[in-house]
Amino acid sequence: TQASSSGLRTPIVAVLGHVDHGKTSLLDKIRGSAVIEGEAGAITQHIGATAVPLDTVSRVAGSLVDPTDFDLPGLLFIDTPGHHSFTTLRSRGGALADIAVLVIDVTDGFQPQTIEAIKILQDSSTPFVVAANKIDTVPGWNPREDSPVQGTYDAQSDRARSRLDERLYELIGELSDHGFSADLYWRVQDFQKNVGVVPVSAMTGEGIPDLLTVLMGLSQRYMKEAMAIDVEGPGAGTVLEVKDEKGFGATVDVVLYDGTIREDETIVVGGTNEPIVTDVRALLQPRPLAEIRAESRFDRVEEVSAAAGLKIAAPDLEAAMAGAPVRVVRDREIDDVIREVEAE
Ligand code: GTP
Ligand code: MG
Numbered sequence: 127t128q129a130s131s132s133g134l135r136t137p138i139v140a141v142l143g144h145v146d147h148g149k150t151s152l153l154d155k156i157r158g159s160a161v162i163e164g165e166a167g168a169i170t171q172h173i174g175a176t177a178v179p180l181d182t183v184s185r186v187a188g189s190l191v192d193p194t195d196f197d198l199p200g201l202l203f204i205d206t207p208g209h210h211s212f213t214t215l216r217s218r219g220g221a222l223a224d225i226a227v228l229v230i231d232v233t234d235g236f237q238p239q240t241i242e243a244i245k246i247l248q249d250s251s252t253p254f255v256v257a258a259n260k261i262d263t264v265p266g267w268n269p270r271e272d273s274p275v276q277g278t279y280d281a282q283s284d285r286a287r288s289r290l291d292e293r294l295y296e297l298i299g300e301l302s303d304h305g306f307s308a309d310l311y312w313r314v315q316d317f318q319k320n321v322g323v324v325p326v327s328a329m330t331g332e333g334i335p336d337l338l339t340v341l342m343g344l345s346q347r348y349m350k351e352a353m354a355i356d357v358e359g360p361g362a363g364t365v366l367e368v369k370d371e372k373g374f375g376a377t378v379d380v381v382l383y384d385g386t387i388r389e390d391e392t393i394v395v396g397g398t399n400e401p402i403v404t405d406v407r408a409l410l411q412p413r414p415l416a417e418i419r420a421e422s423r424f425d426r427v428e429e430v431s432a433a434a435g436l437k438i439a440a441p442d443l444e445a446a447m448a449g450a451p452v453r454v455v456r457d458r459e460i461d462d463v464i465r466e467v468e469a470e
Contacts (some may be wrong), residue, residue: 134219136177136344136433138223138339138383139224140206140219140222140224140226141153141226141229142203143208143229143230143243144229144230145237146208148257149205149206150155152337153203155329155331156176156182168462175366175381176205177434178199178201178203180200183200186338187339190274191335191338191339196279198210198345201342202434204223217246218364218448220247221248222381222440224461225252225341226252226255227254227256228244229257229259229424232263232264234294238409243302244359251375254321255337255359256321257333258324259326259328261290261325261327262330264286264325266285268282269327269332270330271331271333272331274336274449275312275324286367290325298323304379305321306320306321308320308322310322310323311323311324316335324337324340336362345427358385358431359386360456361382361453362382362432362453363380363383363432363451364383364449365452366379366380367379371437374410375441377437378438378443380436382430382452385431386429386431386432386454387430388453389407389429391406391436392454393452394452394455394466395440395443395446395452396449397447401464401467403460403469404442404448408409408438409426409429411424411427411430411435450467
């Protein structure tokens with residue numbers, strides 16, 4: 127899931143949107159697992175990271191994607207909670223992201239956390255696409271499981287199709303009210319100037335092939351320079367959560383967005399009082415397609431390269447802080463790295 131042979135790193139994709147608009151369900155559909163059932167009250171309380179390798183992307187996207195068109199290793203999705211009390215988690219996810227998916231329930235439309243998410247994306251200049259979700263709830267909808275949008279759209283009655291059109295145009299209007307020129311994704315020529323809207327259903331899988339195709343295209347076309355980082359350099363990441371893990375004590379769940387981290391390396395982690403300097407005892411990684419939150423067993427690995435979600439076990443992490451930076455020292459002066467962590 128990490129660096130491809132071409133040295134490009136996995137793009138980080140944040141999934142943002144109002145509560146219950148279907149962020150976790152969309153990822154779930156892509157993963158084919160059922161994380162949602164394990165969630166307390168079905169509210170996402172934590173940011174999770176899910177690596178989707180290129181072969182899975184192209185299997186789901188089917189005929190829409192030719193994997194030989196892409197030299198990115200896949201996509202790393204960060205799920206965020208929509209509940210209003212989780213603003214910090216949302217902005218943390220948004221700030222980490224290379225690109226984003228803004229999930230909007232087509233029936234519910236724009237809601238407070240939709241608008242908040244748009245502001246986060248605007249402030250961080252993160253390119254995004256809109257997943258207009260729950261198209262299967264349009265009255266009279268005739269679902270075609272896992273079909274690309276065009277096929278399912280053509281299969282609808284005139285009435286169902288025009289009901290969907292109405293809702294999509296309402297969304298496009300609201301996006302425009304918030305300063306974004308948007309259109310249905312197949313009409314968008316330049317995804318940096320215009321926001322593409324992809325009609326989807328996390329329930330039936332309709333439109334998911336299109337969503338993945340657009341995300342791959344967006345990463346490939348506009349993020350390529352940013353992706354071609356030195357994946358061999360000293361690792362840099364952000365703490366998502368501090369957690370006690372049986373047998374390891376306090377650990378940190380991290381999204382690594384740059385470079386490489388290895389077992390036994392010295393790292394500096396932002397703490398509640400001061401930066402923590404410690405040595406990596408173990409690097410624990412969920413398997414591709416596994417969900418970091420739901421996994422109780424991790425693979426122990428010697429080395430991880432960006433972008434990836436991983437758990438770091440090391441002494442003294444009790445005082446680590448969610449949202450704080452993590453830096454591998456490697457051959458740099460330790461004081462310089464401490465200053466870098468303090469400056470963030
Ligand atoms: P938070 O994490 O709490 O912000 O919510 P979320 O955006 O992750 O929403 P979640 O995926 O938990 O879905 C909320 C509810 O909507 C669940 O009951 C889902 O089954 C339902 N749902 C999600 N997507 C669809 C869809 O495409 N169609 C239909 N009919 N229901 C959906
Ligand atoms: Mg969720």
